[in-house]
Every structure is written in C-alpha cells, then in structure tokens.
C-alpha cells in the first residue's frame with residue numbers, strides 16, 4: 001500500500017505543516033506494516049528542499065516541476081495530485097489542513113471517491129475499522145470518525161505528530177503532467193504576502209496583542225518580544241477590524257486558529273471567540289491589567305499588570321536567557 | 323443573475339459544548355442556534371450583490387425541521403426564498419451532494435457559503451460542490467466583486483492574500499471582511515414570514531464518514547500567577563518547567 005503526501009511550500013521551502021504530514025504518513029505506514037510514503041511537490045521547489053521530505057519520512061519525492069503550478073490554483077493542484085495519486089496507485093492521501101490544502105482536499109475527495117477527514121489530531125485507530133480523531137467545534141471538542149471508503153484522505157492539524165527529522169534522504173524524481181487548461185479557470189493576478197516573517201498558522205510561538213494596547217503605534221513592544229522569541233505576531237478581532245493590524249493576524253473563531261507551543265496574549269480579554277482560536281496551544285501566558293479577565297482561566301501562566309510596564313521588562317528578561 | 327447561499331445552523335459561539343447519549347449526540351439543551359458566522363458573511367455579501375446587480379437570492383440548508391428559524395432569519399436579512407433539504411447532515415459529502423443536485427436543476431451563477439461551519443470545521447463543502455458541478459471553487463474569500471461576468475476576489479493565504487479572477491459560474495467559501503454582518507430589520511422580519519420556504523427530500527443520500535463518538539478535551543489546570551515586578555520568575559517557569567524557551 002502506498003501513501004501519497006501533498007506538500008506545500010512557501011518561499012521555496014517546504015512548510016513545516018507539510019513535513020508533519022509526511023511524518024504522519026510515515027508513522028501510518030509503520031502502523032500498517034510498511035509501504036511506500038511518496039511525497040509530491042508542485043511548482044518550482046529547490047531539490048535540496050524536496051530532499052527534506054526524506055528526513056521527515058518520505059521514501060520518494062515526485063516533483064512536478066511546472067511554473068504554472070507555482071501559484072496555488074486550487075483546481076490545477078487538485079488535478080495534478082489526482083493524476084499522481086492514480087499513477088502511484090496510492091490508497092491514502094495525507095496533507096496539512098491549510099488554506100490551500102483544505103480546498104484541494106475537498107475537490108479530491110469527490111474525484112477520488114475518498115472519505116475525507118480534516119483537522120486530524122492523532123494517528124488512526126485501526127483496531128476496529130478505521131477510526132480517526134479530529135478536532136471539532138473550533139478546538140472545543142473531538143469527534144472519533146470512521147472512514148467507510150477504500151480510498152482515504154486525511155488533512156492533518158498542526159502539531160498532531162512530532163516531526164521526524166532522522167529519515168534517509170529521499171530520491172527526487174521529476175514527473176511531467178498534462179494539466180488541462182480548464183483547471184486554470186481561476187487566474188491569480190497578484191499576491192500580497194509578508195516575506196521573511198514567521199507565518200502565524202505555522203508558528204511555534206505567537207505573541208498576540210488586543211485592544212488593551214491602545215493603538216497601532218504601540219505594536220513595537222509586541223514585535224520586539226516576537227523578534228527575541230522568533231515568534232509570529234497575532235491580534236484579537238477588534239484590533240484587525242479597526243485596522244491596527246492586518247487581517248491575516250486576526251486569531252480566533254472567525255480568524256486564524258493557531259496551535260503553537262507557546263501563546264502569549266497581551267491586553268486581550270479572552271472572549272470565548274478568541275479562545276476558540278488558541279485552545280490548541282500547548283502553553284498560554286496572559287498579561288492583563290484586569291485580574292478578572294477571563295483569559296486567566298484558560299492560561300497556564302499569568303501576570304496581572306500593565307502591559308506597557310510588564311512587556312519591555314519581560315522582553316529584556318527573556319533576552320538575558322536565550 | 324441567480325445567487326445561492328448555503329447556510330449552516332450551528333450553536334452560538336458562546337455555547338458550552340456538551341454531548342449526550344453516551345457521547346454520541348450534541349447536547350442541544352439551553353443552546354442558542356445561529357446562522358454560521360462565516361455563512362452570515364456570505365449572506366451579507368450576497369444581499370449587497372443582489373441590491374447592486376438585481377439578482378435573485380435563494381438560501382439553502384441541509385437540516386431537519388428545527389433549522390427553519392435559522393432559514394427564516396436569512397430570509398429576514400434579505401434572501402428571496404429558502405430551500406430546506408429535509409435530512410440530518412451526516413457529513414460534508416452528504417451536504418455537498420444534496421447542494422449540487424439542487425444547483426444542477428437551478429443553474430445558479432454564483433454559489434456562496436462560509437469557508438467552514440463552526441461545528442465540524444470541515445471547510446470542504448464548497449470544494450466538493452465545485453468538483454461535483456465541474457465549477458471552480460475558491461476559499462477562503464475575503465473580497466468578492468462582480469464586473470460583467472468576471473468575479474474579482476481576494477483569497478486569504480497564510481501570511482497574506484492573493485488576488486484572483488474567474489468567470490461566472492463560481493463557488494466561493496467566504497470569510498470576513500467580505501461584508502459586514504447584517505441585522506434583520508422589522509420590515510425584513512415581517513416579510514420573511516410570507517416568503518417561500520420549500521422543503522425538499524434528499525435525493526442523493528451519499529456519505530463517506532460517520533461519527534462514532536464525541537470527546538471533550540481534559541480540563542485546564544489553574545493558572546500560575548507571577549508578580550508583575552518579578553518577570554524573571556515567569557522566564558524561569560517557561561524555561562525550566564514548560565521548557566519552551
């Protein structure tokens with residue numbers, strides 16, 4: 001049995017969530033007594049980057065080197081992955097739950113007649129059928145779900161598995177595909193993307209600010225701490241609604257759902273809709289001047305105090321130890 | 323121009339999530355149901371497009387009779403008519419194939435829905451409907467304008483956005499800030515009572531997955547508070563206890 005993994009890249013590097021998907025596939029292959037883990041990369045990716053998929057557990061990487069696929073045109077990517085899936089004779093497709101991944105997976109589920117489960121948080125339980133645990137209600141619960149089809153697609157949630165880094169180098173094989181023009185019916189005219197920044201949905205540490213910071217001019221404090229920690233910056237919904245921060249930083253029920261090892265919330269009250277976006281964090285630190293702020297109930301560590309006083313001190317103290 | 327907006331009927335975002343029947347059913351006790359927040363954005367944008375371009379606007383939900391108040395609310399917000407596919411929405415494929423069957427009969431130019439439902443968070447239905455109908459699907463869309471038969475959109479990607487264009491017909495999964503949520507006014511609420519709400523039996527009955535059990539995450543322990551004048555203590559805890567630095 002072969003497992004195919006669809007990997008995404010940003011700025012020419014494979015995304016960490018995609019490498020986690022490879023590690024997930026590797027562990028799944030082990031669980032079912034071996035089998036190939038084949039990763040597929042689309043667009044223009046450096047070959048040494050593709051080899052990283054080997055370290056994460058892929059036995060082979062198929063590289064569809066086609067600049068038409070550099071842009072994440074959903075239908076074209078879905079068509080390419082479907083063709084590869086059939087070529088490889090795979091029975092399972094693994095990918096990361098992401099903006100592009102989820103959109104591609106949905107189309108593939110219909111095309112490949114595969115049962116699709118997204119936000120998967122653990123390896124499947126194969127002891128009685130095929131049971132997959134996924135996160136639902138925006139992280140507030142889990143559903144154990146059976147997949148009743150021969151072909152299966154699992155979209156993995158960030159941090160569902162430890163990233164494997166000790167795999168052997170994988171061979172990279174170039175594949176050319178014929179992707180019908182109809183799949184390029186949506187044209188990407190431009191992109192507007194922060195480069196060189198840590199991507200919020202992928203970040204291991206997130207420093208987030210809320211309305212308690214009073215104005216966009218005070219975000220320097222958040223950025224300083226984020227820089228020291230190599231963290232991404234986030235914000236609450238009102239902060240992006242008023243335009244203090246860009247929309248893609250908005251964390252919560254209606255924004256980005258993060259799953260870092262450390263989430264630091266500064267001047268955010270902790271409304272239930274904000275918590276819905278951070279409840280998969282491993283550790284939460286809250287800095288708020290109101291001891292009654294609901295966020296403290298969801299936090300591991302907290303400081304009751306004025307952010308303007310506490311934050312610069314904290315940044316200095318962290319600088320001193322790392 | 324014909325627009326279809328597909329809406330979910332989901333627990334209010336402040337609901338306590340609990341399960342009954344041996345953790346096999348969602349506990350509706352005391353829970354308020356709403357139009358999914360993402361679907362609500364889609365609906366708001368559709369109402370704007372209707373006013374701007376003179377379109378007809380249908381809302382659809384796959385659900386049992388208890389979802390009708392949610393459909394009535396969508397009618398009050400500005401939809402012209404509603405369709406309820408009378409079935410429990412078993413999984414994404416089930417919902418998508420029923421939507422696709424209705425769409426095939428009615429030739430909508432634009433099908434909008436939320437990027438994902440806030441109960442199961444699948445984010446799959448728009449893509450599945452797109453594949454079933456052979457139409458492009460785009461998600462998550464944060465801006466959508468129509469000029470002639472061209473749709474201009476912005477789609478959120480990790481760390482930014484991407485601008486795209488496509489021709490109608492098209493399916494989009496929406497999110498903010500595509501439009502501001504609309505609150506129904508008195509006139510809307512009155513007129514919603516007499517707008518058509520058609521109940522149709524499911525015709526496809528397809529599904530590929532099933533939930534066998536729900537689980538809740540373990541309760542969080544109490545917060546450890548550190549004095550504001552002793553931030554070094556917090557750094558120590560993060561470094562030595564949590565081991566995250």
Ligand SMILES: Cc1cc2nc3c(=O)[nH]c(=O)nc-3n(C[C@H](O)[C@H](O)[C@H](O)COP(=O)(O)OP(=O)(O)OC[C@H]3O[C@@H](n4cnc5c(N)ncnc54)[C@H](O)[C@@H]3O)c2cc1C
Nearest residue numbers: 210211212236237252253254267268269273274289290307
């Ligand atoms: C359907 C729906 C969906 C929503 N989705 C989201 C979502 O995705 N994400 C989201 O964030 N919100 C969301 N909201 C909004 C949410 O309910 C809250 O309104 C919002 O999270 C509050 O943002 P905030 O904590 O920044 O601001 P506030 O609630 O105003 O809190 C500011 C906090 O800062 C503290 N503070 C003030 N000054 C200082 C200081 N000097 N130092 C330290 N602390 C200080 C205050 O004590 C307070 O706790 C949603 C709401 C609805 C109805």
